[in-house]
Amino acid sequence: MKKSSKKNSKYRMISKFSQLLWILSILLIMLLGYFIYSSNVLPLKYFLIIIGICFVFLVLHGFFVLKKNTRLWLLILLNIVTLIFMCGEVFAITKISDMINFLRENLANHFETNVYNIIVNKDSSYSKIDDIKNKTLKTVKDMEDLNLFETSVKNKVDGSIEYQDNIVDLLTKIKNDKELIVIVNSGSYDAMVEMDDKFEDSVKIIDTIVITVEIHNNETGIDITKDPFVLYLSGIDTRSNYLPSRSLSDVNILLAINPKNKRILMIHIPRDYYVQIHGTSGYKDKLTHTGTIGGVELTMKTLEDLLEIELPYYFRVNFNAVVNLVDAIGGININSDVDYSFTCWTDRSCVFHPGLNSVGGKCALAFARERHAYATGDRHRGENQEQVLELVINKITSSSTIISKYTDILNALNGTFQTNISMEEITNLVKMQIDDMSPWRMETLNVDGTGAYMPTYSYPGQNLYVMEPKMDTVTKAIEKLNEVLETP
Numbered sequence: 001m002k003k004s005s006k007k008n009s010k011y012r013m014i015s016k017f018s019q020l021l022w023i024l025s026i027l028l029i030m031l032l033g034y035f036i037y038s039s040n041v042l043p044l045k046y047f048l049i050i051i052g053i054c055f056v057f058l059v060l061h062g063f064f065v066l067k068k069n070t071r072l073w074l075l076i077l078l079n080i081v082t083l084i085f086m087c088g089e090v091f092a093i094t095k096i097s098d099m100i101n102f103l104r105e106n107l108a109n110h111f112e113t114n115v116y117n118i119i120v121n122k123d124s125s126y127s128k129i130d131d132i133k134n135k136t137l138k139t140v141k142d143m144e145d146l147n148l149f150e151t152s153v154k155n156k157v158d159g160s161i162e163y164q165d166n167i168v169d170l171l172t173k174i175k176n177d178k179e180l181i182v183i184v185n186s187g188s189y190d191a192m193v194e195m196d197d198k199f200e201d202s203v204k205i206i207d208t209i210v211i212t213v214e215i216h217n218n219e220t221g222i223d224i225t226k227d228p229f230v231l232y233l234s235g236i237d238t239r240s241n242y243l244p245s246r247s248l249s250d251v252n253i254l255l256a257i258n259p260k261n262k263r264i265l266m267i268h269i270p271r272d273y274y275v276q277i278h279g280t281s282g283y284k285d286k287l288t289h290t291g292t293i294g295g296v297e298l299t300m301k302t303l304e305d306l307l308e309i310e311l312p313y314y315f316r317v318n319f320n321a322v323v324n325l326v327d328a329i330g331g332i333n334i335n336s337d338v339d340y341s342f343t344c345w346t347d348r349s350c351v352f353h354p355g356l357n358s359v360g361g362k363c364a365l366a367f368a369r370e371r372h373a374y375a376t377g378d379r380h381r382g383e384n385q386e387q388v389l390e391l392v393i394n395k396i397t398s399s400s401t402i403i404s405k406y407t408d409i410l411n412a413l414n415g416t417f418q419t420n421i422s423m424e425e426i427t428n429l430v431k432m433q434i435d436d437m438s439p440w441r442m443e444t445l446n447v448d449g450t451g452a453y454m455p456t457y458s459y460p461g462q463n464l465y466v467m468e469p470k471m472d473t474v475t476k477a478i479e480k481l482n483e484v485l486e487t488p
Contacts, residue, residue: 015075019066021065028090031093032093033050035092035096035100040427041099061078095406098407099410107426110214110217111215114210114211115185116185117184117186117189118207118209119184120182121176121203124178124204133157135159135160137159138161139167142246148211149211152209168458168459171188174202175203185244187247187248190237191458222312224421225429229257230310230313230481232300232314232315233251233389234252234316235322236248236317237369249291249296250369251319252271254311263484264442266443267445268446268447269306270447271288271378272288273287274286274452274454276305276306278298279301283454283455283460285456286464292458296314306469307474307477309485314420315419317416323364325361326359326361326364326365327360327412329409330401331359331361332391333359335355336355340354349362368385368388369381377451447473452466453465453466
């Protein structure tokens, strides 16, 4: 009698636990359904299949849990299976939540960061921000909201601001003037370092001002799951930890994407391409300098003029983020297409041999920046950058990598890029790809030019190395763009 009572008590306890587990399972499945629906990346047919499977399992589970006299071993088995399902559901909810938060934080950029360096001569007596109190700081008007700029400067240092006409003149003078104090945006500073290899050793940065401005993205009217479009990819090599609005663009790639026939055309434009800056007359300039003059918007308008297209979307990434991303996906296999070995000039520990080279992020970045090892210099560097980009895209989009390295990829990308593509547009594109799973066909085409030394819009007083476009290659690129975009 006592043994039977204990057995019944154990059965009742397991039965009640099973019922509680069933109720929790219902709530968890409802929560999973909500997150899947909110993410907007799963096509309706797959969503219904998942919900259908969960519903059938819940009905069967509930039937045996609520049915009287269900065998004890069956209840225990159902509980084990339910716990396994629930663990999977919690894992899926966590990953989907991470993705949604990542997309919300990083897509449809609503802010731009303006970074300004306060610099003095390296032999100046000024060494910290307090040393320039009540002094005159010289700069140029390169920000639309001067009140915001002046307020930000005043919050940093109590001094007066004097505006000059030319930042290059100020940066040239400061090399020999121990009293001069200059406020310069980080893009112009980087450009001066690139142009004058002695400049960085001639000055010192005593402080930095960071100004964040809210921006508004215009509606493009494009359905990127149906309409062909062009994305401008800008890789910036900034000395700042930020993604400053004004910066040199070392990588300039156009991705013409046609979702109807799954074609992608990748066009590399050399950073030193000698182009007419949109809205200016007189001297032309290097394409990379447009980013320091007017940010990504000016670069895009200049490329629109050059290639006779519309550029509705951009994607700006700090090129050093390549290191984290390549490491996150477990490295890539780079093909060195020259018949000799070489050591990268940016990182002497990175040696490449003919054929395939398995590398991590550090050497992938060095390879993408290498130009001295090649007779064609920047042209070959552009091809290398395209190879690195294609390898990363192919590996990220493989099912094994996206599942096993999912969190690492998000962590590597978080905060390293800016784009005006919205969350809804990206999720719609992902949903379209999941729906048909058909492969994309990627093509590459590069515009070419001839090296020369010419005066530039940014630095009119001296001749800089530029690449004068070979217009036949530009014309070919325009024709190919029209073909892929199906332009009438």
